[in-house]
Amino acid sequence: PLPLPVLPEGVDPAWLPPAAFRAVGSRRTLIRGSAPLVETVHGEVAQACRRFGGRVVRGVVPDDAYDLVLDLGTEGQESLADEGFTCARERGTTTVTASGGRGLLYGLFHVVRLGDAAFTGERARETHRPALALRMLDHWDNVAVHPVMGQVERGYAGGSLFWRDGRARGELDRVRAYGRLLAACGINAVSVNNVNVHAAEARLLTDRIGEVADIAGALRPYGIRTHLSVSFAAPITLGGLSTADPLDEAVRGWWAEATRRVYEAIPDFGGYVVKADSEGQPGPFAYGRSHAEGANLLAAALEPFGGTVHWRAFVYDHRQDWRDRTTDRARAAYDHFVPLDGEFAKSAVLQVKHGPMDFQVREPVSPLIGAMPRTRLAVELQATQEYTGQQRHVCWLGPMWSEVLRFRHEHDQSVGELARGGLVAVSNAGDDPFWTGHPLAQANLYSFGRLAWRPDAEPRAVLDEWIGLSFPDAPPQVADGLHAVLDGSWRTYEKYTAPLGVGFMVQPGHHYGPSVDGYEYSPWGTYHFADRDGIGVDRGVKSGTGFAGQYGEPWAGLYASPDTCPDELLLFFHHVPYGHVLKSGKTVIQHIYDTHFEGVEEVEEARSVWASLAGQVDPARHARVAERYEEQLRGAREWRDQVNSYFFRKSGVPDGRGRRIY
Ligand code: BDP
Secondary structure, three states, X not given: OOOOOOOOOOOOOOOOOHHHHHHHHOOEEEEEOOOHHHHHHHHHHHHHHHHHOOEEEEOOOOOOOOOEEEEEOOOOOHHHOOOOEEEEEEOOEEEEEEOXXXXXXXXXXXXXXXXXXXXXXXXXXXXXXXXXXXXXXXXXXXXXXEOOOEEEOOOOOOOOOOEEOOEEOOOHHHHHHHHHHHHOOOOOEXXXXXXXXXXXXXXXXXXXXXXXXHHHHHHHHHOOEEEEEOOOOHHHHOOOOOOOOOOOHHHHHHHHHHHHHHHHHOOOOOEEEEOOOOOOOOOHHHHOOOHHHHHHHHHHHHHHHOOEEXXXXXXXXXXXXXXXXXXXXXXXXXHHHHHHOOOOOOOEEEEEEOOOOOOOOOOOOOHHHHOOOOOOEEEEEEOOOOOOOOOOOOOOOHHHHHHHHHOEEHHHEEHHHHOOOEEEEEOOOOOOOOOOOOHHHHHHHHHHHHHHHOXXXXXXXXXXXHHHHHOOOOOHHHHXXXXXXXXXXXXXXXXXXXXXXXXXXXXXXXXXXXXXXXXXXXXXXXXXXXXXXXXXXXXXXXXXXXXXXXXXXXXXXXXXXXXXXXHHHHHHHOOEEOOOEOOOOOEHHHHHHHHHHHHHHHHHHHHHHHHHOEOOEOHHHHHHHHHHHHHHHHHHHHHHHHHHHHHHHHHOOOOOOOOOOO
């Protein structure tokens, strides 16, 4: 058997603290079947039994004397595939059956989530299987410290779990513990390096693949496949060729050979992630080739081994002239990729950010997701809170992601159904003792995994699971308190930052804290166009950039007019006067004032709810959250004061409620 999972000292076990295993560990368990992951399951149960006094045996014939049977069956289970499982309870025995090792592991974690309820009364047979086959985290981890971005680009949880100062850290116990955490919420793939591929990480593909293989080996026992970000220019930078043209025979041969070697080192390697022609990364445009031709080059190299290329659709002009009001970054992905629908090879997945801009607190759902029926799409979310408080602010993204996944494009297909190539999130984890910097940001990682498993799950129910697992011994006030501070935290963050879907207004570069005009006269394509009369981006079809016309119905029609556009997206789609009356009955300017005051009040309230939980959650975790609330409150006040003052000075309209605005 493999060694038992050991958590490095001082690492918070997040949603799998030992007590979460009490129900399983105090009972008699039979495990049947053999496969590498069955050893993992056995290790988990054995460790729990040592702590809680139960026992576990391996066997062939089930026996009524067992409380729990974990059965890797071989017959009649085709429909469960590798990842599904069933769970039932009859005559005092709870039985989990699966036909693949991953399914058995997910079944065990299901029983852990149920706790004592898994062992009481009868349970009718339930079948569980993931809606999406690929549930992936992308790490934006640099191998070497980058002078501007540091070790982890947009990382707010300490250093990388995988790399330090140019090398693999080699702390494989910790990597394994991470894999365990991810498996417990259903994640099955991890990409281990930044999509912006610098010189050091480029070589992971070739002579340094052994470092990746070690990581893959530590993640494998938890059913997680390893992927790698690669540079489109690798044939030049690593192979010494004079071109990276996707139609060049030598280039195709180079990728085929490089990929063969990758699979020699990592037989279950997942595939490549590519950011091409995006924010300075090399790509097929340099050779006059399309992005389908670029993606298909890598797909062809991976296909013989069952790998996939995740080709990112985040392609736009980041050197735009801000004076030009006709160029619209929101249009870019659709304009580039929709004409290529049907041209991508079957081992290629087009990975699309959920919104048309860039992970703002509020964006419409990307129209591209509904417009490529003949392409396998993956939808990309951002768990790392680049634009949502950088893990110093509480911002539980479950409700936002759930809205995105349930959004129905034309032909009545939800985003969750359209994401046939999987759901991906940029990871928010690092070597921080709480894994995610802000301990409550763990809820985002957990919610992501569970929503990838079931995109139509109720986010509040997912949060209940996370609370139950993470705080197993806490009194009921703790669960109530956690709901009170987390449930509405996304909307609270939205209230005190950029209003009504207009986005950005952040400090350039690091993107933390307000700077209303920070990007207004910059080349990045992220503008709000506020002047003395009004604010917002006209993306209408007649007078504006035409972006609203990229949607099918009913959305194109709804978004096209300020009268029908939902309030929360008004300024994303329209430039309106400050006196424009929202559906809520308030003017835009009064809405800005009110929400900014409310946002700060809500943070004050959440801070005191958290303070009231002192003594009921463990002191280190309590202190870390309390300390971050001080910063969140400072930050929320700063946002309120800058945004309100800015719009007061621009518009000259005083607050209808007579509050002081500077
Ligand atoms: C932006 C980030 C940048 C990433 C980029 C991407 O600011 O650091 O490299 O997204 O997704 O949001 O490639």
